[in-house]
Amino acid sequence: MNVKERGYLEDPYKCEFKARVLNVEDAGDGRCTVRLDRTYFYPTSGGQPNDTGKIGGSTVVDVIEDGGVVKHIVEGAVEAGEEVECSIDWERRFDHMQQHTGQHVLSRVFADELSMETVGFHLGRSVSTIDLDAPSLSGEEIERVEFEANKLIWRDIPIESRLMSREEFDRLCRDDGGALLERLRSKLPPEEKTVRLVEIRGCDISTCCGTHLKATGEIGLVKLIGTEKIRESVRVEFLCGQRALCDYMGKHLVLTELSRTFSTDWQNVAQSTKRLIEENREMRKAKEEASRELARSRALKTLGEPERLGDFELFTDILEEADASSLKESAFAIREQGARIVLMGAVNPKPFVVFACSAGAPFDMGRIMKKALEDFKGRGGGGMDYAQGGGISASDVRNVIERAIEILKESV
Ligand SMILES: [Zn+2]
Incomplete structure (x- = not known):
């Protein structure tokens, strides 16, 4: 290391200095590598990043140590041999x-x-x-x-x-x-x-x-x-x-805002947040329970006339709006009322079908689901008395259910 060329070792507070340009090499992209007879720019080393600033009118974007020598990577032109005014970005230094x-x-x-x-x-x-x-x-x-x-x-x-x-x-x-x-x-x-x-x-x-x-x-x-x-x-x-x-300052601002929101001292904000999350979890659980209950009672109320399929009543329905879990609840509510098979679908938020039958019925809903989805590139499956599927287009919800009816009729 050439210590004589490194002014920052003696005075790290010096940010403006004059130096002679010893050497300039083209570094491509409008940049050049500049060596000075003496520099106060710190090169990246020992875990500390380089300084930035100006050499002449050009911007120093990087300073490196190469073979024990300090090299400045500069955007713009610098002439070899000239004496230049240099300045270091003091805030960064x-x-x-x-x-x-x-x-x-x-x-x-x-x-x-x-x-x-x-x-x-x-x-x-x-x-x-x-x-x-x-x-x-x-x-x-x-x-x-x-x-x-x-x-x-x-x-x-x-x-x-x-x-x-x-x-x-x-x-x-x-x-x-x-x-x-x-x-x-x-x-x-x-x-x-x-x-x-x-x-x-x-x-x-x-x-x-x-x-x-x-x-x-x-x-x-x-x-x-x-x-x-x-x-x-x-x-x-x-x-x-x-x-x-x-x-x-940043954390104080956030904490002050939270204290105001919770109407409490900042010391209590963590406790209040935990309580809020817990309450929210319980409310979400209650809401899910309520919407399942709603789906069940709505399904039973709007039940249409069944078709007969041997000893079983066959119900089919397609809902415009229902999520997977309320569709499942609806099908379960219907099948509980007797010897029944239920084929239901929903279009929104995503096309989805569920098949259910009363426990102990001689049908394999999982197999029927797989077979019914085959022609419509859907995915799904399940067990003997319940199966679900998706990955189909909205217009195929009805087609999948009709295909399932055909398969059921063939098996009776
Ligand atoms: Zn140190």
């Missing part, structure tokens, strides 16, 4: 600094309070995560970490970074008898030539090349919003600073 610094604080607290080490970090577009080497995390542990992390924020502890060669770092470790290595939260890869120590003074020290705030107070607030088990570790979702505030 500051947001990343809040989330990233918040991660340092959280990782420290998880280690101190629960002896859980951070094994992964991702700064997402809306939510950031850290992965902990722990099998699980309780609600009480989450609360404890949240409190302790925010206490560190309120103390507004200064944060400093020091850039040094590997030799210098190794000497430092030797001279202090291993005290630094003992305090270091993250382990250093052996091949690393340059070391950057980031210290939350007297609290946490780690090696990191990201952009950090100058004191913990600027994180503002940290809120843990969820956990997820990922193989051997636990993933913790969190929000810092403005993201945490916006989350609070």
Whole structure:
């Protein structure tokens, strides 16, 4: 890594700077890859996304690290050799600094309070995560970490970074008898030539090349919003600073609206919602029962003249409107009244047919249903005394029933 070209390591608050364009390569689609002699743009690395902004009048859409070099992906034209005014989107940079610094604080607290080490970090577009080497995390542990992390924020502890060669770092470790290595939260890869120590003074020290705030107070607030088990570790979702505030604002708005709707304090909203769902479930059950009852009595009231089929009375009816369950109830209500066969259909909400006969009657309704549906590409089936079918067109409801009558007559 060429540390001299990376201005953000020294001053992450600098958002406007001049630089010379060393090299421009065409990247297709009206884009080019630009290298500057010195840049404050942060390239995507270490779990933190890139900065965006302007180089000259052109828009920086991405910044990458390629072979230890920072490359800016730019939309528009940039001339090699010229000196250009550059600007970084500060809102995005500051947001990343809040989330990233918040991660340092959280990782420290998880280690101190629960002896859980951070094994992964991702700064997402809306939510950031850290992965902990722990099998699980309780609600009480989450609360404890949240409190302790925010206490560190309120103390507004200064944060400093020091850039040094590997030799210098190794000497430092030797001279202090291993005290630094003992305090270091993250382990250093052996091949690393340059070391950057980031210290939350007297609290946490780690090696990191990201952009950090100058004191913990600027994180503002940290809120843990969820956990997820990922193989051997636990993933913790969190929000810092403005993201945490916006989350609070959004949730407050929803809760205020719900409190008003339920005419209760926000603390009682969850209880009121549960009660409402329970009441709704009971009412739905009562309504289903009532509509079944209605279907039965309506079916019996509007019963037409039956045809005779041996010892049995054969009733047929086609309803314009009836759902599957009320059609079934109607057929059951009719067949209970004697030695009967009932063939019923409905057109809406979807074409459907049901066949039923009195228990013990010598007919196989399931077989008749299958056979009657054959010519009309429908699907259905059932047992000896009841069968149902669908998948037919509205105009075939009558045809299926007529076909079933033919089959019944053949079998008597
Ligand atoms: Zn960092």
